[in-house]
Amino acid sequence: MKNQSLEQLKYPIGKAKIPTAITLQHIQEWLIILEEFPQKLTLLVSNLDDKQLATPYRPGGWTIRQVIHHLADSHLHSYIRFKWALTENKPTIKAYDEQQWAELHDAKNAPILLSLNALAATHAKLVYLLKDLSEIELEKAFIHPETGSEVALNKNIGIYAWHSQHHYAHIENRMILNGWK
Numbered sequence: 001m002k003n004q005s006l007e008q009l010k011y012p013i014g015k016a017k018i019p020t021a022i023t024l025q026h027i028q029e030w031l032i033i034l035e036e037f038p039q040k041l042t043l044l045v046s047n048l049d050d051k052q053l054a055t056p057y058r059p060g061g062w063t064i065r066q067v068i069h070h071l072a073d074s075h076l077h078s079y080i081r082f083k084w085a086l087t088e089n090k091p092t093i094k095a096y097d098e099q100q101w102a103e104l105h106d107a108k109n110a111p112i113l114l115s116l117n118a119l120a121a122t123h124a125k126l127v128y129l130l131k132d133l134s135e136i137e138l139e140k141a142f143i144h145p146e147t148g149s150e151v152a153l154n155k156n157i158g159i160y161a162w163h164s165q166h167h168y169a170h171i172e173n174r175m176i177l178n179g180w181k
Helices: 006-010 024-045 064-087 098-102 105-109 112-130 153-177
Strands: 141-143 150-152
Touching (some): 024 112, 024 153, 064 112, 064 141
Antiparallel strands (some): 141 150
């Protein structure tokens, strides 16, 4: 792990690879990831102290604390995007500058329990919403303003399952490298 390239440190599980043909089996697997993620993350980070939380997960990267707060912010945005797509016809969503959000006072200093609790609530609501969607509902989409592309809800489920595992690996890898796990 000590000789990992910057690319490996940025993408420890690789970049997201969402299949073009998404099956109900994919959806079920991704929903399990989303359902279990908040508790898994909480178990991983609950014993970290302030110095450990202030440690960047990679050179030039966010601190572990910033990653945890980013997860809560990002996944709350995603939950809202799902709701928009289910209630509007291909809405253009509002993008946000995640880097600037990560530099805000709360992302750099707030207790991680705030975001761990927010993630638990957001994921519980998200999984409850998504688990009974029909195939037609899963094909509904929103427009991302930065790319102009349509993002179908079934694909977005996969993206956020990957996003959960991606940032979990950032934190876990840093903990292993530093001998904290």
